[in-house]
Amino acid sequence: MTTTTTPPRRPGTVVVGRDGxxxxxxxxxxxxxxxxxxxxxxxxxxxxxxxxxxxxxxxxxVEIAGGGSPAPTGPGGQSIRDDFTFVHRTLPADGSITARVTGPTGVRPDRAPEWAKAGVLVKEDTESGSDYAALMVTPGHGVRFQSDFTRDVAGGAASADKPYWLRLTRTGATVTAYASDDGHGWKKIGTSELDKPTGAVPVGLFVASPDVQSMKREFGNVSLNDGPSRSTARFDKVTVKGAAGGADWQLTDVGQDGGRQDGGRQDGPNGSQGELDRSGGTFTLTGSGDIAPGTPMxxxxxxxxxxxxxxxxxxxxxxxxxxxxxxxxxxxxxxxxxxxxxxxxxxxxxxxxxxxxxxxxxxxxxxxxxxxxxxxxxxxxxxxxxxxxxxxxxxxxxxxxxxxxxxxxxxxxxxxxxxxxxxxxxxxxxxxxxxxxxxxxxxxxxxxxxxxxxxxxxxxxxxxxxxxxxxxxxxxxxxxxxxxxxxxxxxxxxxxxxxxxxxxxxxxxxxxxxxxx
Incomplete structure (x- = not known):
């Protein structure tokens, strides 16, 4: 019988072990x-x-100021902006609105903000915060189809100084957006579902012009400027299919203090409310505000x-x-x-x-x-x-x-x-x-x-x-x-x-x- 013995390890040596x-x-x-x-x-x-x-x-x-109306919230409970100028008619059921849009251009300041908006809109009602679908032209981002306050779909390039054709069609709760640069060849931009599946809804033309923010900060010193803007747009070739017979256009300042509904031109305090100049089939609409997610600082x-x-x-x-x-x-x-x-x-x-x-x-x-x-x-x-x-x-x-x-x-x-x-x-x-x-x-x-x-x-x-x-x-x-x-x-x-x-x-x-x- 053979036995194997391990030789003794010398003092000071290091055994190299497994290095898995x-x-x-x-x-x-x-x-x-x-x-x-x-x-x-x-x-x-x-x-x-x-x-x-x-x-x-x-x-x-933070100190919360009392009084005033609560800020509107979107479908998901998020803070939103929903204040704009809207000229509209009633759409009892299915139908469509088509318009040729030129603008928006700036009134105050001279240059419209990059996200100023002018276009056609279907909204469940004229209350701030209600669901909507809007197809618009913007100065800085071309044609956009927006809904639900957070959804934004790009619809192609467009210039605020060149007329562009926009169309929304409603079938039940489904709203479909189309755009065209000549009024003949139409491109589908997208679809959206309203919360209200049936019933009468306002449909029309809108202008929104968000606040202009600027900041100057140098080594700890911060200067913030946040002021309202005002933009205008011209709409012609406007047709509404399926609108209630005999109903005239109404002007509504959605979500704005002192907002009113009428069929003509009226300025609010400091010119904050919308204006409508109508000459035959041409609408010139001016307003402020925004339809968008809220961005509180x-x-x-x-x-x-x-x-x-x-x-x-x-x-x-x-x-x-x-x-x-x-x-x-x-x-x-x-x-x-x-x-x-x-x-x-x-x-x-x-x-x-x-x-x-x-x-x-x-x-x-x-x-x-x-x-x-x-x-x-x-x-x-x-x-x-x-x-x-x-x-x-x-x-x-x-x-x-x-x-x-x-x-x-x-x-x-x-x-x-x-x-x-x-x-x-x-x-x-x-x-x-x-x-x-x-x-x-x-x-x-x-x-x-x-x-x-x-x-x-x-x-x-x-x-x-x-x-x-x-x-x-x-x-x-x-x-x-x-x-x-x-x-x-x-x-x-x-x-x-x-x-x-x-x-x-x-x-x-x-x-x-x-x-x-």
Whole structure:
């Protein structure tokens, strides 16, 4: 019988073990959980995030003025604008309206806003907030077919100084839009369903001219201007098929204070109401207002409730840096690489472990911040109907909360990669502060164009994942960084941060293979 004995290991030697990825993950997790100060750093990151979020919520107050009519809301309960000048007749059942439109052009200011509107419209009634379908010409965006206050369909190029033909047909609750540049060849733009399937509805011509907003901001000084505009358009070749016999055209200022219905010309206070000049079959209509989603200039409440993550990230980044630089500082990295010679896999394993731990801590912090901050915001005046009601299970809220945890995980990975490249705790943390924390501070004080450049191109773009305020392309509004507004979409911003983390980690993997430990 033959026996095999294992020779004794000499003192000071290192056994090269299996370096499979699961084993590497287990080894790196063991390192992380056995260092007490790293666990305390995670706990501090959670506490800082929650406390700063609560402070931000308690500092955000709004005073709701009493009196007046409540703001209209759309079918989904969202804030809307529904105030415009409308000249109309009654359509008892199925039918259509066709008109040739020239305009809109500006009256005040001289140039009409890019989203000024002139066209044909079917509306369930003349009350503000009722459902509608409208086909229009705009100065800056050509022909558009809009409905339900949020739906917008492009219908092709058109010029405000050239006549263009528009047509809406109603069949039951279905409204179909057609457009033509000569009145002969018609192009179908789209269809929409009204809430009211049958019955009489007003159909006619309309003009809307939204407010003109401008802002000047220079190094903390902000000057906002928001004033009404006024536009006019000419309609001819107007035909209505199926209209009630004997009914004349009526002029209605939908949703405007002091609005009235009549058949002639009348100016309201300061010229705010609509005008109708009718000469034979030609209608010249002038008005203000808009039919669109509301764009209140107010902070994003969910982003405010998660605001503490902007400071908590510093501690998360410190953990990511220390997870690699501590081994370099003590010389333990040589032992790690002897035990696991595939250095790139070691760094990737560290990235997975620190990213997962940061995600877990970030998720706890984000959920606690939201649940504790939202009641404070409501107590400070941010409540319906002026402000939406949020729940953790709402889609945008859930995306913001999970996204906050994910962005903290990416920041931890980015910090780890910087630590591997620089091999210095102080240098790596300083770099994180310069590329992430400093832009977060500067976006609130720099001129708007430069602030939005930082939001698009630096790692702070990842915080766009926290934005929950709806954005609509058919509304020209100011997007202010201090209100939690980012110029790009939520996922585009998050992808920018992810790209930074992946690229820097890839460079670190390449570099760590090329140089000595």
């Amino acid at each position: 990825f699961p084993q590497l993950l287990r080894a790196e997790w063991t390192k992380l959980r056995t260092v007490r100060r790293w666990g305390l750093t995670l706990l501090a990151a959670i506490l800082v995030t929650v406390l700063i979020s609560l402070f931000s919520a308690s500092s955000s107050r 107010q902070p994003d409440l969910v982003a405010t409730a998660l605001n503490g993550s902007q400071l908590g990230l510093v501690l998360i980044a410190a953990l990511g840096v220390l997870f690699i630089t501590a081994e370099y500082r003590r010389g333990m990295i040589r032992t790690t690489f002897v035990a696991s010679p595939r250095r790139g896999r070691v760094l990737v394993a560290k990235a997975v472990v620190v990213g997962a731990v940061a995600f877990a801590a970030g998720l706890v912090a984000a959920i606690a911040s939201f649940l504790l901050s939202m009641p404070v915001l409501r107590d400070n005046g941010h409540k319906p109907p002026q402000f939406p009601e949020f729940a953790l299970t709402d889609g945008p809220v859930l995306r913001a909360v999970l996204g906050t945890a994910a962005l903290l995980a990416l920041i931890a990975v980015l910090a780890l990669a910087l630590g591997a490249l620089l091999r210095s705790t102080a240098a790596a943390i300083t770099t994180v502060v310069v590329v992430i924390v400093l832009p977060l501070i500067l976006v609130s004080v720099l001129p708007l164009g430069l602030s939005q450049w930082l939001q698009r191109l630096t790692p702070v773009a990842g915080f766009a994942i926290q934005e929950t305020t709806p954005r609509y392309d058919q509304v020209a509004g100011l997007c202010l960084p201090e209100d939690g507004c980012y110029p790009q979409g939520a996922w585009t911003g998050f992808a920018t941060l992810a790209a930074y983390a992946v690229v820097v980690l890839g460079i670190a993997v390449w570099r760590i293979r090329k140089r000595d430990a």
